[in-house]
Amino acid sequence: MSRADPPAPPALKPGRGRRPAEDVRRAVLAAAAELLLAEGMPGMTFAKIAASAGVSRMTLYKWWSSPGSLAFEAYFTVFEETLAFPDTGDIRRDLTAQLHSFVDLLRRNGPVIAGIFGAAQSDPDLAEALSTQYVRKRRRLAVDRLAAAQCAGQLRADADLETIVDQLWGACYHRLLMPAQPLDTDFADRLLANLFSGVAAPREQPDG
Missing domain, CATH: 1.10.357.10 (Tetracycline Repressor, domain 2)
Known part of the structure; x- marks a missing residue:
């Protein structure tokens, strides 16, 4: 199974x-x-x-x-087990494992998950449960794991952890709901590569 x-x-x-x-x-x-x-x-x-x-x-x-x-x-x-956040002490390994698991879940059950989010727009009880029992708890789990990595020196001290959550998981939801590009583990790996390497071009050093 x-x-x-x-x-x-x-x-x-x-x-x-x-x-x-x-x-x-x-x-x-x-x-x-x-x-x-x-x-x-x-x-x-x-x-x-x-x-x-x-x-x-x-x-x-x-x-x-x-x-x-x-x-x-x-x-x-x-x-719940699939959505759990591992903590091996290696933040990149843990993010990779969690995002791969999450992407697999979205790919297998995308229409169902999209349907839950859609139904929440007209069902106040569902919207409240989704916000308090899922979205906020999931964000807290991710932020806590990122904060531990930050304290361990694996992430920059000035990194915006809430924004990292949006960049990684938000991007996956975006591809689920607006499927112009494939949602797969390669995409998850590219998200992480961009996160850990940064996307800004190096600044040119002045001569002299």
Whole structure:
């Protein structure tokens, strides 16, 4: 199983007794993730998810305000490991590993991810979850790793870490949403090459 592929949903079978809430929630998230990757945001309905997970629609309404908010949590839960940021002590190696993993995720599930961002424009609950639970947390992880590298002398002391995040991950999202050029690991490597070498031409030294 690829790290970018979700696990099969552990559908809950009807039976006597109250099932543990944790098991129910896990089954719902797995079912939602499978449906999300198969049909995209248009296929994300509480009726379909409930049927796949073996729960009632009322259970979903109790925990999630909209199919969009459920879709986001399912996406993040399944791909949390893929989106994790390694720390081997070598910032270039870690950035390369993370960007390669991220690009692979975008290539495999681009329409789904674009659909989540698109749905957030008209779903306030999804937009809030996306901002607080994904975007800000992801930025913080990246900035913290870059700050550690800065303290270790691997990045310039005056480097703008927030802007580096935009330059690297923002560029990948740009190619996902505006696919005029290929989004692949070669592109990620070129982004890093530009970052670490700089793109300004060397200044000419005055004679004498």
